[in-house]
Amino acid sequence: MYVTGLQLKNYRNLGEEELKPCRNINVIYGNNAQGKTNIIEALWLFCGGHSFKGSKENEFIKFGEKFARIKTQFFAQDREQEAEIVFGSNKKEVIINGVKKSGSSSLIGKYTAVVFSPEDLTLVKRGPGARRRFIDSAICREKIQNAVVISRYNQTLNQRNALLKDIFRHPELRKTLGIWDDTLSYLGAQIIHRRLNYIEELSKFAREYHLGISEEKEQLELKYNSTCSAEPGDSLSEITEKLSRRLSESVNDDCKNGYTGAGPHRDDFDIIINSRKARIFASQGQQRSAVLSLKLAEAQVLSELTGENPVILLDDVLSELDKKRQDFLLNKIKDYQVFITCCDFEEEGLLKEGKKFLIKEGRIT
Ligand SMILES: Nc1ncnc2c1ncn2[C@@H]1O[C@H](COP(=O)(O)OP(=O)(O)OP(=O)(O)O)[C@@H](O)[C@H]1O
Numbered sequence: 001m002y003v004t005g006l007q008l009k010n011y012r013n014l015g016e017e018e019l020k021p022c023r024n025i026n027v028i029y030g031n032n033a034q035g036k037t038n039i040i041e042a043l044w045l046f047c048g049g050h051s052f053k054g055s056k057e058n059e060f061i062k063f064g065e066k067f068a069r070i071k072t073q074f075f076a077q078d079r080e081q082e083a084e085i086v087f088g089s090n091k092k093e094v095i096i097n098g099v100k101k102s103g104s105s106s107l108i109g110k111y112t113a114v115v116f117s118p119e120d121l122t123l124v125k126r127g128p129g130a131r132r133r134f135i136d137s138a139i140c141r142e143k144i145q146n147a148v149v150i151s152r153y154n155q156t157l158n159q160r161n162a163l164l165k166d167i168f169r170h171p172e173l174r175k176t177l178g179i180w181d182d183t184l185s186y187l188g189a190q191i192i193h194r195r196l197n198y199i200e201e202l203s204k205f206a207r208e209y210h211l212g213i214s215e216e217k218e219q220l221e222l223k224y225n226s227t228c229s230a231e232p233g234d235s236l237s238e239i240t241e242k243l244s245r246r247l248s249e250s251v252n253d254d255c256k257n258g259y260t261g262a263g264p265h266r267d268d269f270d271i272i273i274n275s276r277k278a279r280i281f282a283s284q285g286q287q288r289s290a291v292l293s294l295k296l297a298e299a300q301v302l303s304e305l306t307g308e309n310p311v312i313l314l315d316d317v318l319s320e321l322d323k324k325r326q327d328f329l330l331n332k333i334k335d336y337q338v339f340i341t342c343c344d345f346e347e348e349g350l351l352k353e354g355k356k357f358l359i360k361e362g363r364i365t
């Protein structure tokens with residue numbers, strides 16, 4: 001899919017503005033605090049979710065105004081479509097192809113995009129929480145049913161953890177643990193199974209992109225780290241068995257600690273460059289490139305799944321990347337529409353084919 005038009009009114013620091021992007025690369029450039037990220041955020045909101053900045057909806061409305069409107073024309077599912085979202089002080093209106101909808105979830109699946117924002121660097125730099133959220137949101141996008149499994153798993157986990165705390169004071173309760181363990185292994189194995197499949201597929205594409213970004217110098221690998229030793233290729237029943245065994249083996253530790261030490265909520269995946277963990281050994285530029293490869297791979301998986309190429313939104317990716325890596329992002333990503341923001345873009349010749357938009361004080365020129 002690709003965006004053919006974007007109109008904004010009172011959205012953040014933008015007044016009444018319009019963007020007519022091209023089908024390939026669109027560079028949005030300008031000084032700090034001019035409105036570049038705001039445009040990327042508006043393009044992202046049509047996916048039907050929340051802002052990648054974690055903002056509340058009333059924060060989208062320009063200071064001193066009563067409402068904000070964002071509207072887009074896009075080509076997807078073989079036809080021209082239109083979506084509009086109006087943010088009022090306490091309510092939101094969504095209109096798709098002229099029909100009023102009850103909420104933004106009706107946008108899901110119609111308009112797809114993948115976003116990279118500087119906060120995504122936490123995927124490499126920080127602890128496992130961000131990586132688990134990344135992979136879980138990806139598998140939920142693959143299949144809405146996965147969100148139900150994850151939420152039931154979390155509920156069961158909370159109940160088991162509460163029981164573990166009770167067992168500390170009432171040891172006789174220990175025999176009731178088995179009921180939770182069966183449900184937990186059954187649900188947990190489904191999550192692990194889907195995550196393993198997803199990581200395998202993601203890894204394949206991410207490796208290709210990373211070879212491209214690094215001019216064939218860096219091998220990127222993703223490796224799922226399971227607390228119950230589940231491995232790629234394991235069947236669902238094998239994983240259920242492994243998780244169930246692991247839960248019963250660690251029952252003494254769990255009772256002592258008052259929480260469940262194994263399961264998908266403790267799993268992680270390693271991002272490895274040339275056989276070394278990127279979190280520990282990669283340079284700033286390598287870390288940024290690795291996250292980018294991951295995001296581009298996410299787009300590729302999504303496009304295989306839906307038959308539609310998502311729009312790629314890249315906020316502030318060019319800094320810290322050398323000219324060759326910048327050249328890859330600007331000129332080598334084919335078949336996708338890309339929006340990319342940066343501060344300086346005076347250098348002639350860097351962008352071979354595409355459109356440039358200068359953003360100045362909330363105006364698009
Ligand atoms: N609701 C709002 N009303 C008016 N201005 C807002 C609102 N929300 C944010 N802004 C302002 O919009 C301006 C532009 O923000 P934005 O994040 O888009 O900048 P940017 O061009 O991406 O800058 P940088 O290069 O520093 O990332 C900021 O000064 C911000 O304070």
Ligand SMILES: [Mg+2]
Pocket residue numbers: 036037038315316
């Ligand atoms: Mg910005």
